[in-house]
Amino acid sequence: MLRRYLERFNWLDFILLMFRVVILVAIAIGIFNSVRAAKYTDNQWATLVFAGLAQGSIYALIAMGYTLVYGILLMINFAHGEIYMAGALTVVFIAHIFNDSGFLNAQPLLAILIMIVIAAAVSTILNVVVERLAYKPLRGAPRLVPLITAIGASFALQYTFRGLYGAQYRAYPEVKALRELVTVFGYKVPLVQLVVPASALVLMLGLYFFVERTKMGKAMRSVSEDKDVARLMGINIDRVIVITFALGGALAGAAGVFNGLFRPQGINFYMGFFPGLKAFTAAVLGGIGNIAGAMVGGVFLGLLESLGPNLILEGLGIPSVNQLKDALSFTMLVLILIFRPQGIFGERLAEKKA
Amino acid sequence: MKRLFAVLSLLMVASVALGACAAPFDCDDAIGCVDIAPGDPIHIGAMLTISGATAFLGEDSRGGVEIAIADRDTELLDHPIQLTVEDSLCSAEGGQTAATKITADPTIVGVIGTNCSSAMTAAMSTMSASGVTTLSPTNTAPALTLIGEEYTWEPGYFRVCHTDLFQGAVAAEFAYNELGARTLATIHDGSPYADQLQEVMAARFAELGGTVTFQGAVNVGDTDMRTILTTVAADTPDVLYFPIFEPEGPFIVAQSSEISGLEDTILIGADGLLVAGFPENSGENAIGMYLSGPYVSGASYDEFLTKWDDQIGGVPPSGFHAFAYDATNILLDAIEEVAVVDSDGTVHIGRQALRDAVTATTGFDGLTGVLDCGQKVFGEGLTANGDCATGEALGVFKITAAEVLEDNWPPPVEYTP
Numbered sequence: 001m002l003r004r005y006l007e008r009f010n011w012l013d014f015i016l017l018m019f020r021v022v023i024l025v026a027i028a029i030g031i032f033n034s035v036r037a038a039k040y041t042d043n044q045w046a047t048l049v050f051a052g053l054a055q056g057s058i059y060a061l062i063a064m065g066y067t068l069v070y071g072i073l074l075m076i077n078f079a080h081g082e083i084y085m086a087g088a089l090t091v092v093f094i095a096h097i098f099n100d101s102g103f104l105n106a107q108p109l110l111a112i113l114i115m116i117v118i119a120a121a122v123s124t125i126l127n128v129v130v131e132r133l134a135y136k137p138l139r140g141a142p143r144l145v146p147l148i149t150a151i152g153a154s155f156a157l158q159y160t161f162r163g164l165y166g167a168q169y170r171a172y173p174e175v176k177a178l179r180e181l182v183t184v185f186g187y188k189v190p191l192v193q194l195v196v197p198a199s200a201l202v203l204m205l206g207l208y209f210f211v212e213r214t215k216m217g218k219a220m221r222s223v224s225e226d227k228d229v230a231r232l233m234g235i236n237i238d239r240v241i242v243i244t245f246a247l248g249g250a251l252a253g254a255a256g257v258f259n260g261l262f263r264p265q266g267i268n269f270y271m272g273f274f275p276g277l278k279a280f281t282a283a284v285l286g287g288i289g290n291i292a293g294a295m296v297g298g299v300f301l302g303l304l305e306s307l308g309p310n311l312i313l314e315g316l317g318i319p320s321v322n323q324l325k326d327a328l329s330f331t332m333l334v335l336i337l338i339f340r341p342q343g344i345f346g347e348r349l350a351e352k353k354a
Numbered sequence: 355m356k357r358l359f360a361v362l363s364l365l366m367v368a369s370v371a372l373g374a375c376a377a378p379f380d381c382d383d384a385i386g387c388v389d390i391a392p393g394d395p396i397h398i399g400a401m402l403t404i405s406g407a408t409a410f411l412g413e414d415s416r417g418g419v420e421i422a423i424a425d426r427d428t429e430l431l432d433h434p435i436q437l438t439v440e441d442s443l444c445s446a447e448g449g450q451t452a453a454t455k456i457t458a459d460p461t462i463v464g465v466i467g468t469n470c471s472s473a474m475t476a477a478m479s480t481m482s483a484s485g486v487t488t489l490s491p492t493n494t495a496p497a498l499t500l501i502g503e504e505y506t507w508e509p510g511y512f513r514v515c516h517t518d519l520f521q522g523a524v525a526a527e528f529a530y531n532e533l534g535a536r537t538l539a540t541i542h543d544g545s546p547y548a549d550q551l552q553e554v555m556a557a558r559f560a561e562l563g564g565t566v567t568f569q570g571a572v573n574v575g576d577t578d579m580r581t582i583l584t585t586v587a588a589d590t591p592d593v594l595y596f597p598i599f600e601p602e603g604p605f606i607v608a609q610s611s612e613i614s615g616l617e618d619t620i621l622i623g624a625d626g627l628l629v630a631g632f633p634e635n636s637g638e639n640a641i642g643m644y645l646s647g648p649y650v651s652g653a654s655y656d657e658f659l660t661k662w663d664d665q666i667g668g669v670p671p672s673g674f675h676a677f678a679y680d681a682t683n684i685l686l687d688a689i690e691e692v693a694v695v696d697s698d699g700t701v702h703i704g705r706q707a708l709r710d711a712v713t714a715t716t717g718f719d720g721l722t723g724v725l726d727c728g729q730k731v732f733g734e735g736l737t738a739n740g741d742c743a744t745g746e747a748l749g750v751f752k753i754t755a756a757e758v759l760e761d762n763w764p765p766p767v768e769y770t771p
Contacts, residue, residue, distance in 0.1 A: 039588045043614045051580045051612070159405070167409035168671040171635035177549045190612060265602030265608055265635050266577055270407045274575050309581045322582035323544060323571045 017340065023335060026316060028269035033315030040310065046187035048306045054193045054262045056302020061255035062279035063286070063294035064207060065127075065248030071224045071289035072244050073134070075142060078150040081276015082157035083127045083249050085269065087119030088256025089161055092170045092267045093106055095260065099173035108177045112261070127249030128242055138237070142167070154273075162269040170267045172260035196258045197299075203254060204295050207247065211291060220244060224289070279306075282332050286342035287346020296344060305329050362710045379694060383485045385485040389718040392699035395436035396689065397459070398423075398682075399486070401467030401477065407575065408444040408599065410671040411469045413492045417666045418678025419466050421658065422686070424467040424665060430686055430703050431620045431693055435500030438462065442473040444545075444574075449473025450480070457484035463703050464489070464685045466678060471495035471546040475506055480507035487712055489685055489742075491673040491678035494518045494625070495546040496554065499738040510709050512727055512740040514720070515674065516623075516648060518547070518597075519732045520745035522554025525595060525622060528750045528769045530562040533620060535592035539568040541582060541606065543598045548636050551597040551624055567591045572602055580613060587615030597624030600632060607636035607643065620647065622750075628673045633757035633765070641754045648722060649767060650676045655721050678722035684727070684742065688712045715742065723747035 062084050069077045095115055098104040104111045134153045138146045166302070178192040211217040222230040223240045231237055260267065282301045286293025308328045309321040318324065336343070374692070381387035390396055399420055416439060428435050438459070442452035449468055456465055457480055464734040468474045471493045477687035478498070481488045489499075490513040497505045499517055519675050529535045536560050542548035549571070556566045567589035572582055583606065588593060596606055603623055621640075623632075625647030633640045650673075658679060662670055688711035694702040718725040727742040750769040756762035 040584055042616060044584045044587060047614070048580055048584060049614055051578065051609075055578055162409065166668075166671065167413050168631060169410065169604070169630070169635060171604065171637070174637050262579060263605065263608070264637065265604035268407070268410075268601070270409075274577070305576060306581060310584055314585075320571055322585065323573055324580075325581065327578065328574060 010165035018176055020339065027312055030312040033317075034311050035315075039314075043187055045307075046185075046189070048310065049303065050184075050187075050189045050193040052303040052306025053299065054196040054258075054302070055306060056282075057197040058259050058262065059275065059279045059282045059301055060249045060254050060295045060297075060298025061200050061258070062140035062165065062275055063283040063298045064204065064251045064291065066280050066283040067286070067288055067291060067294040069245050070230075070283070072220060072241060073135075073146075076150065076280070077135075077245075077248075078147065078276070078280075079130055079153040079157055080127075080248065080252060081272035081274075081279070082154050082161075083123045083130070083272070084252040084256050084259075084275060084279075085272030086126050086157065086256075087123035087163060087253030088260055088271065089165055089170075089267055090122045091115050091119040091257055092172055092260065093165075095172050104173060105176050112257070116254050116257045119257045121253070123248045123256065124249035124255030127156070127245045127252070131242060131245040133345050141182045148198055154276075158269050158273075161297035165269065165354070166216070167268060169265070172267065174264060175261060178261060192261050196262045200255075200258060203251060204291070204337045207251065210247070216240070216243060220247040249261075278329070281329065281339075284334060285336055285343055287343030290343070290345045293343055293345030300344075303334075304332055308332075330353065356670070361378045363416050365438070376418040379696060379700070379702045381702065381704065384706040386705050387417075388461065388568060388701070388703045388705065388764040390433055390461075390701040393433075394461075395434045395460040396430050396701065396703075397436045397438065397463060398685070399456045399459070399462040399465040399467070400437060400439045401442040401449070401456060401465060401469075401473070402439060403444045403448070403469045404439065404441045407529050408470065409603075410443070410600075411492065412441075412484040414670050414672035414675045415466070417662055417670055418491065418675035419682045421644065421661050421665060422649045422663075422679045422682035424660035425683075426452060426686065430701060431695060435686075435700060440467075442468040442470070442477065444470040444473060446472050446476035449477035449564050451519075454482040456574065457481065457486060462486055462707065463689060463705075466491060466681050466685065468488060468493060469674075471498060471550075474498055475546055478506050478508050478511060482510045484737050487685065487688070487705070487708050488512065489712070491512060491515060491681045492674045493547075494521065495513065495550045496736075497546065497550060500732075500734065500740045501737050501739055507739055509739075512681075512684075512712055512742055514684065514722065514725065514742045516660065516743035516745050516748060517738060517741050518551040518554055518624075519734075519736065519738075520743075520748055522551050522597075523558045524625065524748050524750065524769075524771050526555045526558035526564075527771065528624060528646070529593045529595070529620075529645070530559055530564050532750075532769055533593065535564065535620065537589065537591040538593050538595060539586045539589065539591040539619075540570075541586070541594070541596040541598065542569075542571050543574050543602055544571050545574065545598075547626070549600050552595060554585060555595055555597070556667075572598075574599075574602065576602060576639070579609045583610055583616060586619075587613045590615050591619055591761055593620050593622055595624075596623045597626060598636065603627040604632065604636040604640075607639045611639050614727070619645070625673065628751070629671075630673075630761075630763040631671075632722045633753050634761070636758070638648035638758060640758050643753050644768065645753065646684060646748065647750045648677075648743075649751075649764070649770075650719075650722055650747070651764065658721060659770075662751070665765055679726060680718070680722050680742075682722065684712060684715055684718055684725065687718075688715065709760060713740070 181188040192219025282297035313321040404412040440452040540552035621643035628647035692707040715727040725742040751765040752768040
């Protein structure tokens with residue numbers, strides 16, 4: 001028995017196993033210490049949880065675009081953060097027009113719906129144009145080529161929008177109705193932090209049903225399985241790809257408006273870069289190519305960023321924890337990829353395309 | 355006839371010989387001269403952050419430089435002025451790259467830049483060794499001009515904005531004496547500017563008798579400040595000082611009201627946030643907060659804003675354009691002063707002479723007050739070279755509803771030292 005075990009023993013596996021144990025123990029100790037220290041009140045923790053949920057659902061919406069495109073083309077659309085920026089930055093002007101005329105605070109629901117539609121339209125059109133101009137001519141090229149092109153497209157979009165709107169920071173006007181505090185489980189939370197996750201969830205469920213239940217969704221899934229066979233079955237591949245980009249763009253545009261409601265400041269041409277990177281991380285965390293995975297990955301990342309520094313790192317006695325927020329999320333990415341290289345929900349994908 | 359020809363040729367030979375005697379300019383400058391042939395431009399460089407998240411700062415400075423040049427009809431000593439702008443980003447790598455590019459061009463006489471103290475810290479040695487004269491419109495980190503082993507200054511570097519040794523002390527005295535604050539928390543963003551400024555402020559505050567409860571940092575590019583604000587709120591300080599930039603500053607202001615424990619904390623920012631768009635971007639939470647910074651106003655400043663609207667369009671995107679304008683004028687005046695002009699129009703500029711001329715600038719009446727570029731002493735062991743600002747134009751401003759809701763700018767001055 002022991003001999004057979006020793007024969008199978010592998011130092012690398014052993015080190016990896018120890019590594020996992022050490023990490024899990026460290027996280028547990030960190031949480032235990034932070035909770036025991038009781039430095040923060042319940043209300044403060046609740047603030048972090050709800051803000052993390054709202055942030056996470058915005059990441060999740062952006063992550064949809066990465067995951068859809070990857071599922072179909074096996075390509076990482078690095079310009080997707082810029083698609084999100086385009087909608088958010090364009091609508092900031094419309095939001096101010098609505099605000100100055102009093103429409104925004106008189107009819108908040110209608111005004112926000114119009115803003116979402118415009119942002120989604122801008123992002124959709126842009127994403128489709130980028131696909132046509134930058135990616136379609138490279139359809140048959142090796143996978144590295146469209147990836148580099150996407151990075152180029154990202155810079156081109158950033159500086160085009162800087163030329164259009166200038167480099168200064170702008171902010172969305174405050175919607176009074178959304179600033180009101182509502183009581184959830186005894187904690188006071190700004191309404192916007194409930195509205196954003198709820199609306200994002202509705203949109204993502206809509207996308208899920210579109211992909212699973214409609215004819216076009218079926219076509220998308222079959223293209224994702226095997227392009228050549230799908231073409232033989234009479235599916236118009238180019239049309240499916242355009243619709244995929246359009247869907248990803250629309251969700252990114254909506255995410256731009258949600259971001260403006262949740263956190264009105266910091267709107268400029270560069271605002272898409274980091275959220276794009278984070279959303280990509282979220283998509284990989286969840287298992288890229290998987291819609292439910294991107295959703296869970298986004299929310300997980302949002303909560304981790306919000307709670308991680310004070311809950312895990314501070315309990316471990318690490319100094320200046322707040323600067324380590326990004327380091328923590330990307331470390332978590334690396335860890336999850338060591339534990340589960342295919343991401344949280346990525347099982348089927350790993351068999352099919354790895 | 356023959357004789358006349360002989361006399362004429364003799365005269366000609368003599369005149370050529372005389373001319374040849376006068377022509378060679380003897381450069382006796384310690385670090386060399388720049389020679390500009392007739393028709394060639396006088397070449398000025400600029401190292402600004404013109405891409406990335408801080409591009410608004412670079413555009414702001416660039417406008418100031420361009421207006422100063424346009425004011426002279428793009429001409430100096432009958433030579434056209436040529437401006438080359440390099441992107442120094444807002445980072446050490448950017449500063450190093452831009453410095454290497456700028457100093458590789460031997461025709462560049464002087465440079466306006468950089469924007470970020472981090473970029474200048476990296477660029478300092480290269481710039482100094484190359485012989486160019488550098489004037490920054492926006493570097494405020496104290497170490498850049500202090501003389502000593504642990505500090506950064508090297509010959510040829512000047513700055514027109516004030517050092518944060520002035521600003522940090524003013525903010526601390528205001529918080530302790532005027533607001534009656536006894537506990538303080540600070541947040542910086544890891545940049546030399548913010549880090550050194552909050553350090554000066556915290557040190558002065560402690561010296562006055564206050565307690566510093568927390569000194570923390572966020573990253574440039576962070577959007578969610580709730581985690582750090584929660585850490586700050588655990589000690590419920592009287593004052594939260596965050597000398598950082600947009601957009602991180604507005605995020606802190608806007609999100610502060612959500613955190614329980616910060617209800618009575620007074621927010622104070624610094625000149626990085628003294629931008630016309632800041633109160634509106636931050637929203638109603640900004641009402642009642644304070645900003646320290648230089649106070650630029652008056653008829654000549656209004657005239658400058660008109661020129662901006664005519665030549666560039668709109669309003670400047672940040673608060674440092676007047677410094678860039680003054681820096682450019684100090685540089686061009688100094689070039690004019692030290693240049694040796696030959697009879698054919700060739701201009702020679704001694705590099706050391708130019709540095710000396712800028713150092714000797716006193717009583718320069720700029721948009722940003724009276725400037726004086728000589729050596730200054732800030733206390734024991736703190737002697738600075740190249741600081742042109744005298745600190746007299748600093749103030750603390752109070753943001754009121756008029757700035758947030760009605761586009762009023764600048765805000766009323768609450769305190770001057």
